[in-house]
Amino acid sequence: MTLLSTVICQMLVLTQSFGVNAYWLMASNNVLTTQRMDPIVSPGEVSSHVHSVLGGSGFDLNVNTSILQGSECTSIPVQEDKSNYWFPTESNRRNDGSFTSVSGNAVIDTSNSTTAFPNNVRDTTLRTLNASSFAQQAITFLCLQFSGTSNRYNELPIGVSCPAGIRSQINFPSCWDGKNIDSEDHKTHVAFLSTGPDNGTCDDPQFPVTLPRIFMEVYWITQDFDDQRDQALTPSQPFVFANGDPTGYGYHADFVNGWEDGVLQKAISGCTCNPYGDPTCCVDAGIFSFNQTKQCYISDTIDEPVLGNLSTLPGANPVQAPCFESYIATSTPPILAPVYTFTATASTHLPSGTVVTPAHTTQEAQTVVGTCIWRGAALRNWDASICLRVAVALVHMLWFLF
Ligand SMILES: *[C@@H]1O[C@H](CO)[C@@H](O)[C@H](O)[C@H]1NC(C)=O
Ligand SMILES: *[C@@H]1O[C@H](CO)[C@@H](O)[C@H](O)[C@H]1NC(C)=O
Ligand SMILES: *[C@@H]1O[C@H](CO)[C@@H](O)[C@H](O)[C@H]1NC(C)=O
Ligand SMILES: *[C@@H]1O[C@H](CO)[C@@H](O)[C@H](O)[C@H]1NC(C)=O
Numbered sequence: 001m002t003l004l005s006t007v008i009c010q011m012l013v014l015t016q017s018f019g020v021n022a023y024w025l026m027a028s029n030n031v032l033t034t035q036r037m038d039p040i041v042s043p044g045e046v047s048s049h050v051h052s053v054l055g056g057s058g059f060d061l062n063v064n065t066s067i068l069q070g071s072e073c074t075s076i077p078v079q080e081d082k083s084n085y086w087f088p089t090e091s092n093r094r095n096d097g098s099f100t101s102v103s104g105n106a107v108i109d110t111s112n113s114t115t116a117f118p119n120n121v122r123d124t125t126l127r128t129l130n131a132s133s134f135a136q137q138a139i140t141f142l143c144l145q146f147s148g149t150s151n152r153y154n155e156l157p158i159g160v161s162c163p164a165g166i167r168s169q170i171n172f173p174s175c176w177d178g179k180n181i182d183s184e185d186h187k188t189h190v191a192f193l194s195t196g197p198d199n200g201t202c203d204d205p206q207f208p209v210t211l212p213r214i215f216m217e218v219y220w221i222t223q224d225f226d227d228q229r230d231q232a233l234t235p236s237q238p239f240v241f242a243n244g245d246p247t248g249y250g251y252h253a254d255f256v257n258g259w260e261d262g263v264l265q266k267a268i269s270g271c272t273c274n275p276y277g278d279p280t281c282c283v284d285a286g287i288f289s290f291n292q293t294k295q296c297y298i299s300d301t302i303d304e305p306v307l308g309n310l311s312t313l314p315g316a317n318p319v320q321a322p323c324f325e326s327y328i329a330t331s332t333p334p335i336l337a338p339v340y341t342f343t344a345t346a347s348t349h350l351p352s353g354t355v356v357t358p359a360h361t362t363q364e365a366q367t368v369v370g371t372c373i374w375r376g377a378a379l380r381n382w383d384a385s386i387c388l389r390v391a392v393a394l395v396h397m398l399w400f401l402f
């Protein structure tokens with residue numbers, strides 16, 4: 001709780017409309033909740049890994065735009081933006097195998113569609129870089145220095161010091177097929193611009209509709225762990241995302257539109273008065289209201305600890321690189337309802353729901369094998385085929401030996 005309350009959330013919404021750029025920044029007032037939930041990928045159930053969520057208090061195991069528009073409050077300063085934005089939580093991994101959550105935050109936006117618009121790069125299983133993939137170019141990490149300078153990486157920076165923290169950044173696809181509000185893999189209904197995640201046009205006839213450009217930055221307070229590097233399992237790069245990704249290639253973020261009707265469109269066409277993203281003029285122009293002190297929290301739906309010191313990542317996700325194998329946890333925590341909303345600072349005396357789905361266990365086989373368990377620095381440019389060849393070679397060797 002204390003860790004997350006120090007999060008610096010910065011939200012950047014960039015829109016392009018033929019020469020005139022509407023552009024404004026939103027630094028989230030607080031993190032709405034941190035839980036093992038993902039209403040896009042795992043609606044109605046406990047998701048495989050933890051996300052930090054910003055935005056409207058209507059967030060739950062199932063969301064849609066009308067639910068979010070009815071939110072009692074939002075953790076985003078633009079009071080008309082009750083959308084939800086979420087991203088995997090990051091942890092520091094110690095040499096005793098335990099994890100401590102790192103504080104962090106996010107950013108986003110979409111077209112003026114009035115329906116849920118879950119559009120993102122989301123291959124949470126990537127552990128290697130394909131430099132020619134726009135989806136992977138869309139994800140970058142900055143190693144921040146006090147001087148304000150920074151180096152940019154395609155992965156969590158290895159073997160360098162980032163005294164002002166690490167910023168993960170993601171561009172959302174800007175071209176839409178104009179028809180589907182979602183797709184089975186949650187990404188094929190949208191595409192990137194023609195020449196990269198942040199430039200070009202929507203010239204593919206299958207994806208002709210230009211969406212507002214969305215760029216999300218998360219500031220991770222990783223410097224809190226710099227003096228503990230000697231106690232890290234892998235001191236050169238001790239951080240791991242909630243999906244068990246120590247590389248950053250499987251980083252992702254999501255968005256469900258909850259903007260009040262018409263406000264986003266007004267902002268896109270009218271919020272062009274400040275080239276540096278200061279939203280004050282949009283407030284002065286009556287486009288939206290802005291409150292940087294109002295807090296918004298919700299009570300937990302998934303009854304399990306997810307912050308602070310933990311012996312495993314929630315969901316027992318194994319840390320895997322350079323290959324990835326799917327993993328199913330044997331136990332699932334209880335689900336609570338209803339959800340309570342708080343507009344003041346979260347205290348330890350918040351009411352919480354009662355159990356509606358008890359904890360349960362499954363007998364499903366675990367599939368992660370030794371070759372996928374990460375023990376050291378992330379290897380670049382290893383692909384799944386190399387991983388497979390190593391595995392096959394090991395099997396052959398064992399077969400030969402016995
Ligand atoms: C959103 O979800 C609520 C509750 O399940 C439902 O009543 C409503 O019809 C949904 N709205 C849309 C636009 O799908
Ligand atoms: C890398 O990305 C490019 C562009 O999306 C794609 O054509 C290619 O098949 C990818 N390579 C691998 C090994 O996945
Ligand atoms: C597009 O973006 C790429 C990568 O950021 C950059 O190298 C290139 O110069 C950009 N092109 C234009 C036209 O801005
Ligand atoms: C969305 O944009 C279109 C065209 O720009 C406009 O006609 C429509 O009213 C907008 N809808 C909303 C809900 O803002």
Ligand SMILES: *[C@@H]1O[C@H](CO)[C@@H](O)[C@H](O)[C@H]1NC(C)=O
Binds near residue numbers: 291292293295
């Ligand atoms: C912002 O929200 C706080 C807390 O709800 C409230 O006290 C304050 O008056 C609001 N400020 C503005 C400018 O609306």
Ligand SMILES: *[C@@H]1O[C@H](CO)[C@@H](O)[C@H](O)[C@H]1NC(C)=O
Binds near residue numbers: 308309
């Ligand atoms: C986590 O454990 C470390 C090492 O034992 C300790 O220094 C730290 O205070 C703990 N943090 C929390 C949030 O409990």
